[in-house]
Amino acid sequence: MSISIFSKITQPPFDYVMLNKLGYGPNEYSLKRIKELGLKGYLEEQVNPIDSADEVFNKKIQQLTYPINYEQYGAGGSKKNIKENRPYTLINASLPELWPLYQDSVPYAEKIYPAKQVFGATILRGVYSKWQLRELLVDFWHNHFNVSINIDDRVAVTFPIYDREVIRKNALGNFRQMLEAVAKSVSMQVYLDNASSKASPANENYARELFELHTLGAEHYLNHLYNRWREVPGATTGMPEGYIDEDVYEAARAFTGWTIADGADDWKGGRFPNNGEFYYFEQWHDNYQKRILGVEFSPNQPPLADGKKVLDILAAHPGTAKFICRKLCTRLISDTPSEQLIEKAAREWMLYVNKPDQIAHVVQFIALSEECKLTWGKKLKRPLELVISACRAVNAEITPNDNLMWSLLQMGQQPFAWPTPTGYPDHSEYWINSEMLLRRWNFPINMLNHGWHNYAYHEVGDQTPESLKTYREITEFWMKKILGYLPDAEIVQSMAIHLADGGKPDNENRLRGTFRKEKIAWLITGILLLPDFQVR
Numbered sequence: 376m377s378i379s380i381f382s383k384i385t386q387p388p389f390d391y392v393m394l395n396k397l398g399y400g401p402n403e404y405s406l407k408r409i410k411e412l413g414l415k416g417y418l419e420e421q422v423n424p425i426d427s428a429d430e431v432f433n434k435k436i437q438q439l440t441y442p443i444n445y446e447q448y449g450a451g452g453s454k455k456n457i458k459e460n461r462p463y464t465l466i467n468a469s470l471p472e473l474w475p476l477y478q479d480s481v482p483y484a485e486k487i488y489p490a491k492q493v494f495g496a497t498i499l500r501g502v503y504s505k506w507q508l509r510e511l512l513v514d515f516w517h518n519h520f521n522v523s524i525n526i527d528d529r530v531a532v533t534f535p536i537y538d539r540e541v542i543r544k545n546a547l548g549n550f551r552q553m554l555e556a557v558a559k560s561v562s563m564q565v566y567l568d569n570a571s572s573k574a575s576p577a578n579e580n581y582a583r584e585l586f587e588l589h590t591l592g593a594e595h596y597l598n599h600l601y602n603r604w605r606e607v608p609g610a611t612t613g614m615p616e617g618y619i620d621e622d623v624y625e626a627a628r629a630f631t632g633w634t635i636a637d638g639a640d641d642w643k644g645g646r647f648p649n650n651g652e653f654y655y656f657e658q659w660h661d662n663y664q665k666r667i668l669g670v671e672f673s674p675n676q677p678p679l680a681d682g683k684k685v686l687d688i689l690a691a692h693p694g695t696a697k698f699i700c701r702k703l704c705t706r707l708i709s710d711t712p713s714e715q716l717i718e719k720a721a722r723e724w725m726l727y728v729n730k731p732d733q734i735a736h737v738v739q740f741i742a743l744s745e746e747c748k749l750t751w752g753k754k755l756k757r758p759l760e761l762v763i764s765a766c767r768a769v770n771a772e773i774t775p776n777d778n779l780m781w782s783l784l785q786m787g788q789q790p791f792a793w794p795t796p797t798g799y800p801d802h803s804e805y806w807i808n809s810e811m812l813l814r815r816w817n818f819p820i821n822m823l824n825h826g827w828h829n830y831a832y833h834e835v836g837d838q839t840p841e842s843l844k845t846y847r848e849i850t851e852f853w854m855k856k857i858l859g860y861l862p863d864a865e866i867v868q869s870m871a872i873h874l875a876d877g878g879k880p881d882n883e884n885r886l887r888g889t890f891r892k893e894k895i896a897w898l899i900t901g902i903l904l905l906p907d908f909q910v911r
Contacts, residue, residue, distance in 0.1 A: 384862075384907050386751040389414075391859035395911040396707050397421065397742060398507025400764035401859070404431075405507060418742055422547055422735035424506035432503040436463050441495040442776050445484035457484070465492045466535050474651035476532045477637070483528075490524040490534040494790050495775035497538075501763035502773050512546040512738065513538075514759065515706050517791065518798030519699075520557045520589060522566040524791045529637065530562045533651060534791065537562040547735040550699065551690035551728070554589065558686065559653040561635050567796065570634045572627065573642065574661035582627035584796045586618050590689040592698030610669035617694060618668060625665045629672070629681035632660030655679055668692070696724035700737065702801070707741050709753030710802045716746050752910045755803035758786035758815060760911070765819055765903050768857045772832040779830040782821070786814040819903040823896040835899055836892030845884055846875040850898060857902050866905070874898045 386392065390409050394401040397418070409417040427433075440460035447455045465473070465488070476486050500510050520542065524531040541560050545553035557563050563581070564570040572578035587593050595617035601607045604622070607615040634656055638649030643658050655678050665672035665681065668688055672681055689695055700720035704712035723740045727733040741747055756764060762783065766773050773779075783789050787806065793799050800806070806815075822831045835853075843849045850871040854861050861867055871880030874894055886894050902908060 384752040384910060385860060387859035389748070392748070392751050393417075393742070394507070395764070396747060398511050399501045399760060400767050400911075402767040402770065404505060408505075414748075415743065418508070418739050421506060421508035422732070422739060424509050424547075429504050429506060431505070432500055435499050435503050436466075436496060439463065439495075439499070439774055441488075441492050443484060443488055443491075444777075445482060447482055463492055463496055465489045466496045466539065468535055470533065470536060470651050473532050473535065474649075477529055477651070486528045487524065487531045490531045490791060491777070491780070493534050493538045494780055497790060498763065498773060498775040498779065501759070502766045502771075508738070509543075509546055511706075512734070513543050515703070516542045516546050516553070518793075518801070519702065520553075520563065521793055521796055521798035522562040522791070523794050525794070527565045529565045529635075529651070533561040536560070545734075547732065547738070549729075549731050549733045550695075550724075551686065552731075553734075554686050554690055555683065557589070558585075558630070558633065558682065561651055561653075564633070564635050564653070569630055570637070571639075572631050572633070573659040574628065574631045577624075577627035577631045577661060579623060579627040581630060582623050585626065585685075585689065586623055588796055588798075590695040590698065591618055591692060592694070592701075594698060595694040604666065604669060607669070613669045614692070615669050622667050625667045625672075626685050628661040628663075628665055629667065629685045632656050632658075633679070633682055634659065691725075691728055693721065693725060696721040696728075700724055700741075703738065704741055705801055707738070708744075708747050709750050710804075711753070713746060716741070716744055719744075753803075754911055755806050756909055756911055757799065757801075757806060758783050758788040758818075759790060761786075761815055761909065762818060764908075765822065766831060768903070768908070769823070769833050769835055769899055770838060771822065774830050774832075776828075776830050778828040782814075782818055782828070786818065787811050815909070816904055819900045823900045823903075824893070833896070834892075835895050839891075839895055843884060845871075845881050846878070847871040847880040849884060849886075849895065850874055850880070853895070853899055854902055857899070858905075858907050862905065862907050870898060870901050873901065 390406055391401055393414055394405050394409060398405065408420070412420060440462050442460050444458045447457050449455065468489070473489055476489065504510055517538070522530055522537065524534055537560050541553070541556045541562070545556060567581040567584055568578045569581035572581070587596065596619075597607055597617035598619040601619055604610050604615070604619065607617065607619060609615045632655055634647070634654050636648040636650050636652050636654040639647050641647055641656060641658070647654055647656070657678060660681075662675050664674045667685055670688055672684065697717060701712070701717050704717055704720060720737055720741050724733065724737050727736045730736065762779070765771070780789060784792075788799055821828060823833060823835070839849060839852065843852055847867070850867060851861060854867065868880060872878070875882060
């Protein structure tokens, strides 16, 4: 399959286009809301989410549980099977409540369980939350500031805090504020090894990714052109066009001593506290002078000052604006957004660089652009989008569990588990190969037609009006409901014939009872498998 096939797809009605780009696809509520408010009003509401007003999600998260199942071994070889359905209490747990799970005596299933609850809550929010734009951006920032819950128990144990206080809290806010929250988090400190970085020599992992993935981007790496900082255009005036390895080395020194209180040996005859909080250890910090991106750092600065200054410089750099805006345009519009729009968005980014709602302003600017409104079918839904949008399309009752997590893993996107710092790829080519396509095609089949997974329930038969007289009418009803339009007449005809068990599509509908529900479920499966639904 080639992505060029998708270019032939009909563009849906405007509301369907925008709801697919600004969230996880339409449902009855979002369609009603965008029609009432118009795009601009809908966006204004979306960038000002009120958690208490998210009634459906709040009710679901209070009612549902996430299962945990493992064998616990005790003294003398005794074994106890732990099989429970626990409420979603850990997604709001404090650090003192979560950190004890890091102890060696705690079973692995309990250590990874907080991250599993975040996974379940992420699915529930995607399906039920009215704040769809925030959910899309939370996913975006999780990928941008990627960490893997499988890399270290400390990441998994504290992951609810990373999701809640670092990513979700700042998803529509100020990038500089988010950048520091990420830098101080247990997740990033551990994932990129800064927690163990000391003077002489500093660990470069975090500093490297801070430049290459979090701010300026690889497009502004100029070491292939320049070897000395003075050679980089603009460096002598404190605004170089890009960065070189020397900047990374020096920035790594600036973040020495930024660590976490995990009870580790401090290499100075003592141990750190063991509470999981961010911790600055002066004796690990490199206090000598530094030069980063052409800016001179005086020696012996106050605690944290060197690292914070690096974050200030990077957050205010025009190269960061362009890199982040390119990624936002790619997420919201297409795999190949225009350079003109990226440049305009970057100017908007710089205009609001010190505002608390910087990200919200830029996202609104991109969403209101003509390019966003008129572009369709240029991106393939990633597996997480496919799962959530399918549930929203058929009003499925979703109960996240490990079976759903494994289904996403088979499709190539187990949330929060991409091993490298890049985050999951956001270009369609990566997701188009025979293995991944087979897995994504299997998902709607399993969701709508099999019950072994216990994660999704639907009443598509009850949602189909009894007044529809023919097989064609039923087919057209569900196509319009899910896609917003009728695809090629030949596709409509073939699906209606299939619903009629090979009969004439305009014959009277004789589907009744359980058989009716099953046949309609297979019809909807076919619609969800169409390229029309698989793209956005």
